[in-house]
Amino acid sequence: MNAPIEQYDDQIHKNMANAIRALSMDAVQKANSGHPGMPMGMADVATVLFSKFLRFDPKWPTWPGRDRFVLSAGHGSMLIYSLLHLTGYEHPTMEDIKNFRQLHSPTAGHPEFGECPGVETTTGPLGQGLATSVGMAIAERLANTEFGGDLFDYHTYVIAGDGCLMEGVSQEAISLAGHLKLGKMVVLWDDNSISIDGKTDLSTSEDMHMRFEAAGWHVQSVDGHDEEAIETAIELAREDERPSLIACRTVIGFGAPNKQGTSATHGSPLGADEIAAARVELGWPHEPFVIPEDVLTNWRKVGTAGAKLTASWKKKFDGLDAAKKADLERRLNKDLPAGFDKAIDDYKAKLAAEPQKVATRKASQMALEVINGVLPETIGGSADLTGSNLTLTKGMGAITADDFSGRYMYYGIREFEMCAAMNGIALSNMHIPYGGTFLVFTDYARPAIRLAALMKQRAIYVMTHDSIGLGEDGPTHQPIEHLASLRAMPNLYVFRPADVVETAECWALALKAKETPSVLSLTRQNLPQLRAEFTAENLCAKGGYILREATGGKPKVVLIGTGSEVEIAAKARDILEAEGIATRLVSMPSTELFDVQDAAYKASVLPADALKASIEAASTFGWQRYTGLDGVNIGIDSFGASAPAEQLYDHFGVTAEALVAAVKNKL
């Protein structure tokens, strides 16, 4: 492999690893906050991985062909910051390391994607680094199949701690990785038997080897402080066709003579005395933040070795045929193909000519038939609800262990891993992942949705059965608080289209949102097409717009609906108008996009002097910011019930009649 250092002997290794240990303990001490134990324990493993195996180039951190390194145990962030600094990335500089955990420094408490080059994914919420890595490894297989092994043939290495492996999502992740035989995944488990509360035997007795073997993994165990054993194990892991776990038995806080091997090193600075003692123990007499020339030189050799790899890759890339190269560049830039807008417009024109009364989940599938035809990069999937979410379109083909030429993932009943894998796929920039389940089960996947929002990744969640309108499945399956709780999340679009046209428009917006994930909230039940006339303009782009104007153009009442309740609001408007009450109907498919319009537009849609009434078959929480305290909010602030959908709408009072009565009561 790389092996850029010719005379790589014990002492060289030891010094290189100690550089990580010293930077870690010193940075945590200076910040007076952080986790020194893990970087000190895993310094040997990380040194072997980076110096002997990892293919990367600090000068081109986003090189598409690079190996991925994910620190799933993100609290040990000084490990990756040390590695990135030592190998010569532009950041973190030594100044950045001295500013560990300080405002505006790229060295955040946990590794943040986008803040620091070389950080492949944000970690810290345990288990998710591992879970996201599975998506990276899937992306590699997909790109390898589509563009060839010359360009895409990378490994995904993960350092995971005991905490990662205790999280449930890790089981979903290893099960899916084993099923897909992701042989280029190598998980280095920091097997130190220590968690924050103390020894791991306080809370677990699992046989981790057997567990990974049960999931179809290749498993080894090594002394995590024996660099030769580590090297051999990684070699064997790379040779095996299965994904690999290497249990690295380490001493947490290795080198801190009085605290190592205990939870005292886990989440607090070691203290000046212990650090001084560790310097003696490790044979590292250098001042804090000083790396001796020879050690730094060796580390920098590791970094500069990457230039050859990227040069060779660039040559192959340049040798691609023009169309393929352009397609690849387009995708890496997250651009949509030239024909995209026209395809959507043609489809909208067709709908105007032949209106459709369908559920918006069906409308989503119809839109996807168009989209998947013009976008080769969409990767669909569902958490075992394909026929309900309607996420599969013609000819996509299943992605299987033996064949990655398909474009559809059967994620299994693993909502969390589905969304985490989607993050990993999105991070490659080669594909746009979308995945489906019921809206209520966003709860199962919420931590991964949050990471997508935080990392600004274009993941698209096809969340069907989005209200009591799903009917008989009852309260466990009926979302109530979910729309509000997702709208409260920063940098997430929640689209709730009202008909087949809005569904197509919302899909287009989601695909064009390069830095924002999107939830598509879709119905099980049929909805009439409310948008009869073709407009080239994407009316949903402003989040909320006037769907039906009040007679005379000056509304006394403004009704605001979303999704399936726009139809109900339209009926209410007809009733009010028939009674001579000038009533405007506003469709609000995305409150987030409406909120960022200018004040004049917002006031033009929701005039201050009109009575404003919202209707949504969900919690009313949050709607007061459009209706004010004197408006009307029709919704459901309790859990749902099991019954046919129409009866539930009556039962919970989400009806045109109820809306009319509430409005008239306020006039």
Add this chain to the structure above:
Amino acid sequence: MNAPIEQYDDQIHKNMANAIRALSMDAVQKANSGHPGMPMGMADVATVLFSKFLRFDPKWPTWPGRDRFVLSAGHGSMLIYSLLHLTGYEHPTMEDIKNFRQLHSPTAGHPEFGECPGVETTTGPLGQGLATSVGMAIAERLANTEFGGDLFDYHTYVIAGDGCLMEGVSQEAISLAGHLKLGKMVVLWDDNSISIDGKTDLSTSEDMHMRFEAAGWHVQSVDGHDEEAIETAIELAREDERPSLIACRTVIGFGAPNKQGTSATHGSPLGADEIAAARVELGWPHEPFVIPEDVLTNWRKVGTAGAKLTASWKKKFDGLDAAKKADLERRLNKDLPAGFDKAIDDYKAKLAAEPQKVATRKASQMALEVINGVLPETIGGSADLTGSNLTLTKGMGAITADDFSGRYMYYGIREFEMCAAMNGIALSNMHIPYGGTFLVFTDYARPAIRLAALMKQRAIYVMTHDSIGLGEDGPTHQPIEHLASLRAMPNLYVFRPADVVETAECWALALKAKETPSVLSLTRQNLPQLRAEFTAENLCAKGGYILREATGGKPKVVLIGTGSEVEIAAKARDILEAEGIATRLVSMPSTELFDVQDAAYKASVLPADALKASIEAASTFGWQRYTGLDGVNIGIDSFGASAPAEQLYDHFGVTAEALVAAVKNKL
């Protein structure tokens, strides 16, 4: 065991099982909605379990000593409804079964705790029945240790499907159960190799036996249609000291000649023709919803056999010494002990005498020292953040596989399972579970929190590090949208106390909320004691109250703060008052409790004619319902950052100065 039927031969068994099959396919057909495949596949297993092992009494569904039966694969709800009807529970009646999935019927689409006697926990969200069962099995061990095996010696039987076992939480559950050696748990896995999308090999290749063995379980495999093999397996499972998995190889939709063994039977009615064919195949010529006398008699014998068990139990219960019996009755009624209010009052008086500046997480621990002293039924715990959540008090003792006399659970890094197990513990009514993690990680546990709210269970979540005030850990650890997203959930109290006194009051409210789970949102950082004077009244009980009145009593401005921002609002009030602007300070520890006060009280706290300004270091989403559209909302509508806490408050503008400026801008 029970074996109430003397001549239990093949034909008797077959008919009893077919009664379940017939009711299931007919009820689903009549509802035109539901999942017939699972009840038909597992009818044999369930018949053996109920007729030969399960200790229950339909006349006393809440008998504390009963075995627990949990249908984790809740979509197969007709299985449990059939069993409950056939064994003679008051509900479901045959009428209820004919009204499967209809409004106001106890036979909801998925089994709902509290809607139908004999349903031990709400299931449907996959994996959670199993995850909750672990808590039930823990509760048995705790009660067994505390009150003796004469009264508490029950088994927990679970039917789980492939979907349950693919969910990550199932791994957390089996890992914890194996660690605690919960030998009285028996999981009957409906091993039918079919999920909604098709064959399970579409998405999984796990060796389930090995996986459970890795978690310390006893594993067997049987033909799920061979009643003798099932019986033997359950016997062996009961004998083994480890928790047991029995893989029951079944044919989904057993008896439907053309559809059995396929996903076509999973989630849709079989259709009239196939049902007719199944009647022939099964040898069940009876009309829909007709159970022949002899079959019903045999089933009812199973039910009536329970009377002997409960009579014997009642005798032992009556033989308890008076104090122990009273304590047990009190706990089963969810009442607090007589001394509780006085203990809290004494503690509040002490705080008035000696004010404390502490973090509310520390205040929580101080309150718990008092509470755990007077309440023997609290069971504390943390998902590996004991020293951060401060959930452990003196002398609680760890709960371990060998010793269930302790009162503290080391749940491991398993937030979801912690909250699911808390549901299982709470459902026993014998204990009040509380458990801690960081507020941001409610996302990991949200599906279980939702079930607690839906099931009206008194679980208490000690959620510390509740804002950017946690500082350096950065955006992955800083909750932003979490308060809003939890407040949007029905039947959940979110308490965010402002100081040590409010923390004690909120704890008291949470403990007294018999039918509502509570989140305690607590700071990492120190807060001054704002409540200097002792009040016997629990001021937090009204959700929001006047903490500092405006000069003259008629406020021009009302500042509303929660938790750590009340201190900031108090400073802002001082500044505004000093400038002659009459300003009231309202502390709002619980918006839910405030919302249910009468209109007069609410108007007296938040007068219509005052400018209202909210401040909370979190999403402003939802605050407009107190401030209106013309008020001020200070908060954070983006993700956080990694830095020392004070700098973050400045950086995000959550300061007294910013609040003052925003208020003056509106005046």
